[in-house]
Amino acid sequence: MNESAQSQPVAVRPDVWTAAVRRAWQSAGLRITEPRERVLAAIVRFRTPFSAEQLYAELPETGRATVYRTLEQLHTTGWVARIHAQGGEDGYVASYPGHMHHLVCTNCGAVVIFEGCVVDALVDELARQTSFAIEGHLLQLYGRCERCR
């Protein structure tokens, strides 16, 4: 089994991502409003993980509640992922629904997203060792990106 074939980096292109979210909102019966559009635009402007409060700070003309509610909606549907920084603060990044892993640069904060799963074999191994029926996992990697090493 070739693991590298299972884990391809996924780029989040602002326009593509925004359009995809809009489509997801439509098919979910959610309304596409101007405040929500502003939230999407602000999210894709971030190049590193951001907090809810930082996102709100970028949106002076949008209500705090709207920012928090929209962010929560995007998070629960997978369009925004939560990054657990090493020993630091958690943050959010634009992502895609489904099973993703994140590689975070400890220097500049850049995040590379991986689709597909590289640890299935290990999960099987651990399931055998323990008496657990393993259902899911969280994997995040930390390092230095090409520019920062």
Add this chain to the structure above:
Amino acid sequence: MNESAQSQPVAVRPDVWTAAVRRAWQSAGLRITEPRERVLAAIVRFRTPFSAEQLYAELPETGRATVYRTLEQLHTTGWVARIHAQGGEDGYVASYPGHMHHLVCTNCGAVVIFEGCVVDALVDELARQTSFAIEGHLLQLYGRCERCR
């Protein structure tokens, strides 16, 4: 390379863990006080991840600041680990310093701790694929424990 040999479950036995923390405090030059002892005792009574506020609630005779400060000290030194529950709240569990992974039961909240690292090979693989110099990672697994499946 035998991965199973590298990942043995580590049990946290209340008395052993408490004694080990006490020893660590001593060699770090920290004072062993009654409030701190109470915090240790309360931590080992939890069988599932707990929040700072939950810990404080178990310690009516101890000041909030002391609970938070002691918990933080234990967390930064690795005697308490932070668990990122799937889509839920984060929590703390007694653990041991060093590189550990956690397997969490999504039903009862029980946590199994693994020492050693099961993903080194994958890290090498990903380092080759990306231009990142990978330095660390976070891996948590979710499933159903023997009792709950």
Add this chain to the structure above:
DNA sequence: GTCACTGCAAAAGGTTTGCAACGGA
């Protein structure tokens, strides 16, 4: 005796909620 630790109480900071007005579909 010294100095780290404690605990109160207040401040700070982030997130949630109620509700009247608004505006997409």
Add this chain to the structure above:
DNA sequence: TCCGTTGCAAACCTTTTGCAGTGAC
């Protein structure tokens, strides 16, 4: 028009901080 959405402001909750008193070594 209808009903989901917005935004304000207040409430809420968790965590941090200042500081005088306390107690471990």
